Amino acid sequence: MFVTFDELSDPLTVRQIDPLNLEAEFGAGVRLLSVTLATTDEPASDGTIKSILPWLGDFPEPSLDPTGDYRDATLADKLQHGDFLRD
Numbered sequence: 001m002f003v004t005f006d007e008l009s010d011p012l013t014v015r016q017i018d019p020l021n022l023e024a025e026f027g028a029g030v031r032l033l034s035v036t037l038a039t040t041d042e043p044a045s046d047g048t049i050k051s052i053l054p055w056l057g058d059f060p061e062p063s064l065d066p067t068g069d070y071r072d073a074t075l076a077d078k079l080q081h082g083d084f085l086r087d
Contacts, residue, residue: 003075004017012074012076014079019032053084056081057081059082061080061082062080062081063076063078063080064076064077064079064081
């Protein structure tokens, strides 16, 4: 899943975007060329994502909207802090 935030300081502004149609979100000519994943023994970088998303907590369980109504769940209700953090 690819997401973006209208306001990085506000987790409730999260929106899902289509990775196959990045032009719709970011403009003409924008596309994903490749993604490379690698297994490593190196520790996870600490602090980089939290400097960009300052509202991220230390615990993975809270949703981005802890006050949300799960009967009519938004994307912010479904995503958790842990979706952006890894040990």
